Amino acid sequence: MLIATLVLLTKTTTTTKCVSPCVQASSGICVNIVIDINNCGKLNNVCRSNFTSWSAGLCSNLTSIKLINGTCIWSASVNGFIDDQSFTVAVPFNITLYNTTTKSVSLTTNGVICLSSCSTAFTETALPASAFSGATALPFWNDLYISANTSQGIYYDTQGIAPNRTLIFEYYSSHYQQPTDYCNFQIILHENVPGVVQFICYEATDGGVSATIVVQGSSSGPFIQYSFDQANSVAQNMVLTFDTNTGTYSSASIG
Ligand SMILES: *[C@@H]1O[C@H](CO)[C@@H](O)[C@H](O)[C@H]1NC(C)=O
Ligand SMILES: *[C@@H]1O[C@H](CO)[C@@H](O)[C@H](O)[C@H]1NC(C)=O
Ligand SMILES: *[C@@H]1O[C@H](CO)[C@@H](O)[C@H](O)[C@H]1NC(C)=O
Ligand SMILES: *[C@@H]1O[C@H](CO)[C@@H](O)[C@H](O)[C@H]1NC(C)=O
Ligand SMILES: *[C@@H]1O[C@H](CO)[C@@H](O)[C@H](O)[C@H]1NC(C)=O
Ligand SMILES: *[C@@H]1O[C@H](CO)[C@@H](O)[C@H](O)[C@H]1NC(C)=O
Ligand SMILES: *[C@@H]1O[C@H](CO)[C@@H](O)[C@H](O)[C@H]1NC(C)=O
Numbered sequence: 001m002l003i004a005t006l007v008l009l010t011k012t013t014t015t016t017k018c019v020s021p022c023v024q025a026s027s028g029i030c031v032n033i034v035i036d037i038n039n040c041g042k043l044n045n046v047c048r049s050n051f052t053s054w055s056a057g058l059c060s061n062l063t064s065i066k067l068i069n070g071t072c073i074w075s076a077s078v079n080g081f082i083d084d085q086s087f088t089v090a091v092p093f094n095i096t097l098y099n100t101t102t103k104s105v106s107l108t109t110n111g112v113i114c115l116s117s118c119s120t121a122f123t124e125t126a127l128p129a130s131a132f133s134g135a136t137a138l139p140f141w142n143d144l145y146i147s148a149n150t151s152q153g154i155y156y157d158t159q160g161i162a163p164n165r166t167l168i169f170e171y172y173s174s175h176y177q178q179p180t181d182y183c184n185f186q187i188i189l190h191e192n193v194p195g196v197v198q199f200i201c202y203e204a205t206d207g208g209v210s211a212t213i214v215v216q217g218s219s220s221g222p223f224i225q226y227s228f229d230q231a232n233s234v235a236q237n238m239v240l241t242f243d244t245n246t247g248t249y250s251s252a253s254i255g
Contacts, residue, residue, distance in 0.1 A: 070155030
């Protein structure tokens with residue numbers, strides 16, 4: 001019995017594995033040390049409470065990723081610099097915008113999420129944007145990149161219980177080669193509200209003057225435009241809700 005128990009215990013510990021940038025805390029949970037200021041860089045290495053984040057090896061006042069247990073798509077602290085790339089993510093439930101329903105989306109580093117084919121185009125055009133042929137959410141279309149040696153990155157998470165789950169993507173990135181000119185925003189899709197997408201903009205240091213914020217159905221429309229390179233269009237903690245069923249959006253604020 002004792003031997004059997006020991007074998008079982010050994011097996012349990014060796015099969016528990018946290019995927020970088022997460023490491024396993026003594027409680028067994030996986031902690032993302034890159035974005036958790038309570039474990040900045042290594043477990044129990046806590047930033048003083050008057051700092052807001054952990055960046056490039058230092059406690060910092062810059063913004064931080066809001067998702068606590070997000071899955072890392074790209075993390076500057078681990079993966080370094082990235083520009084003009086697209087990632088395909090398999091999502092756990094059907095998401096719908098306009099006439100497209102899918103469980104696979106593409107995210108570009110230029111602040112765009114596509115439900116079918118995608119483009120890493122970084123130069124904004126008038127709408128509808130011909131670069132995006134299918135249903136596309138553009139929460140902050142801009143010439144963005146992720147700067148090395150920062151806490152920037154792209155994460156996602158699923159929260160809640162079926163059939164009322166929420167899928168959240170989060171970007172913290174900056175203008176090309178301007179790491180301190182940054183934006184931090186989320187894209188939220190609800191399992192029980194097909195056709196609707198929400199954008200939360202926590203911070204955009206340029207106020208949206210170089211970003212296009214829109215949802216479009218195809219390269220020839222229809223589209224719902226919030227802004228196109230409009231100064232001061234983006235306020236902190238702004239929530240935009242786009243309904244592709246009705247072709248309308250509404251705006252609100254959190255916090
Ligand atoms: C931050 O906290 C430390 C220690 O608690 C304190 O010495 C320092 O003055 C604080 N800085 C600010 C700007 O509040
Ligand atoms: C950021 O940190 C510096 C000191 O490192 C401090 O002077 C400043 O007040 C802090 N700002 C905020 C918003 O915490
Ligand atoms: C993060 O995950 C851990 C372990 O699964 C869980 O205990 C904790 O409540 C989660 N935190 C949040 C904010 O979801
Ligand atoms: C997801 O969407 C596909 C394609 O429209 C559909 O065949 C499938 O039944 C949907 N699944 C659920 C659970 O709604
Ligand atoms: C940034 O990080 C890389 C390794 O990821 C390092 O080689 C480089 O020196 C760092 N640059 C700065 C300015 O800290
Ligand atoms: C899902 O949401 C609906 C509507 O709010 C509610 O009636 C239902 O109980 C929820 N289901 C679960 C599993 O939470
Ligand atoms: C969605 O389908 C309807 C009916 O087939 C069509 O009229 C509409 O143009 C389609 N919308 C898009 C964005 O493809």
